[in-house]
Amino acid sequence: MSTVQYRTALDRPAFFVGGTWLAPSTDEHHVALEAATEVPIGTAAMAGPADIDAAVAAARAALDSGPWGRSAAAERAEVMRRFADAWEKRADLATTLVSRENGMPIALSRQTNGLGPAGHLRRNADLIEKFPLEAPRLSMRGATIVRREPVGVVAAITPWNFPLGLALSKPAPALAAGCTVVLKPSPETALDSYLLADAAIEAGLPAGVLNIVLADRPASAYLVSHPGVDKVAFTGSTAAGRAIAAECGRLVRRCTLELGGKSASIVLDDADLDTFVAGLDAASFMNNGQTCTLQSRILAPRSRFGEVVEAVAGFAAGMVVGDPLDPATTCGPMASKAHQERVLGHIRTAIASPARLITGGGRPAGHERGWFVEPTVFADVDNADRLAREEVFGPVLAIIPYDDEADAVRIANHSEYGLAGSVWTADEARGVDVARRVRTGTIGVNYYAIDFDSPFGGLKASGIGREYGPEGLSSYLDHKSIYTSAAQLPS
Structure with missing residues (x-):
């Protein structure tokens, strides 16, 4: 002021x-x-x-x-x-x-x-x-x-x-x-x-x-x-x-x-990755990551972990960072200098952790003015890490491995938040069953989009x-x- x-x-x-x-x-x-x-x-x-x-x-x-x-x-x-x-x-x-x-x-x-x-x-x-x-x-x-x-x-x-x-x-x-x-x-x-x-x-x-x-x-x-x-x-x-x-x-x-939220996107072992990638923007990157419902924890089965990491990293690296008034832009700047610094602070902390930086990790080249942050993906994140516990509110994803379906549900629920989520699978009935076990206010199967004719809100924090x-x-x-x-x- x-x-x-x-x-x-x-x-x-x-x-x-x-x-x-x-x-x-x-x-x-x-x-x-x-x-x-x-x-x-x-x-x-x-x-x-x-x-x-x-x-x-x-x-x-x-x-x-x-x-x-x-x-x-x-x-x-x-x-x-x-x-x-x-x-x-x-x-x-x-x-x-x-x-x-x-x-x-x-x-x-x-x-x-x-x-x-x-x-x-x-x-x-x-x-x-x-x-x-x-x-x-x-x-x-x-x-x-x-x-x-x-x-x-x-x-x-x-x-x-x-x-x-x-x-x-x-x-x-x-x-x-x-x-x-x-x-x-x-x-x-x-x-x-x-x-x-x-x-x-x-x-x-x-x-x-x-x-x-x-x-x-x-x-x-x-x-x-x-x-x-x-x-x-x-x-x-x-x-x-x-x-x-x-x-x-x-x-x-x-x-x-x-x-706030720190929602989980559960990629089941039978998921179609083309469908998953097609839904990533709305589910995990919408509005430059400045969305409370974003599924910024991607839970991937160990049997397909490398495939999921490659798919998410490819999507993030292909996002067009730039002027938000340009229709071609898919990732604009953060809303303020202070918020940009908060997001970059989370990235710096994650870089210093055992997690692997896959893509992004800082300010994008060629954008000296404006509060831009690169779409950033970390793999091998532990669900106890700060990146998996705190809401970043920026274009930063954590990919977490899981052993089986029960382990995925356990990891998804092991959070103080419960606002959103998604399940990705070739078997929708299986996805709905998993969705019922996740403690959250809203969750999608093979997509995530708020339905304004249905109740929306969160559990826990x-x-x-x-x-x-x-x-x-x-x-x-x-x-x-x-x-x-x-x-x-x-x-």
Whole structure:
């Protein structure tokens, strides 16, 4: 952060609070640098406690006094669809802006940041229209109406790696449920989330239903603890998630936490390696390795270990490292200088270990500017090594040998995380059986891709609660029992 003058048309000098633009209470600003060039592309105001207070107050007033939570589900769904339409007009700008901010390859950015927000809005609009919000049932003394109501004001705290897709993954179900939202995006992608505000204004979203403030850690912690907040929905590191969970526990406040991962890709002895290699980008290298679901531990049978190492190394060495705005690029830069150094630090530690460096291992030649890291593969990694235990969040894979199927499952489960995974086999029924034995929230057989109509989330240190699908929508609703006479039952 620094105190600077605004420079470009991308600058964001105010916060979106109460349906309008609110001047900040501090002079602090974040300077956004382009990941591939390190050139400043804009600045954004940073919130202090007074700005957080204003955003929560606006959300609280919209919840307690406004029409949103008391409106019919069909009315909310209609506004959300208009929101999606308005967003799609901004999708191209959003796609390019995110790639400049965090280095995401442009084709992936188009899918996740350009199309993703509208998809979240429309899916949840469809869901809420079909969702049973009130149902009577017989009781010992008459009837009970079981009612689902909005949980209240939601603090949605989202990360920089898929900034717009994840920014709407929480407000979309919250808005559908009738909640109001304070969205706190990451400073690393400081400029893009305000496009959501522009779309919300065009769609006619009532004032205060969605509020957007950018903040650093102290102000974010203030938001988590704010007495006007009813639920915290967070995606980010496990370390930050533990702090949020502790505070929500102290306050007896609901929270949904989608945290880190160190997932395993189990290559069974009958796997077709062409199929495995075709799925490597999505399963293990997506977004330059900056994805929580990536299977960065490749478990290979000793009988085919050399084949698997050769296949993974060939794929990694063939990735095109470069400008994320170039459609030919398959691996862009890290999102920041500090993150690049963290990833390179993990690589240096692994090089000093008994593991074998197969390909990559540092900064790619010809990229003196930008926060690039070579796609890197280590073989003969022990599952107890740091490289196999800690989330690197970069294009770095560890290939680990196993003896038999039971050993592969044991190694996969021997992790503090449990977010994702995959099994590769010529026998899908066998793959499903192995998948059932892996302790993880999501797992694919012969591919890995998140299904937004099904629950997503982690076990162990990978999180609490579920997002997406009916289960994700349910987490923004509370149950109320209204005790009545049997006459309340439908005839």
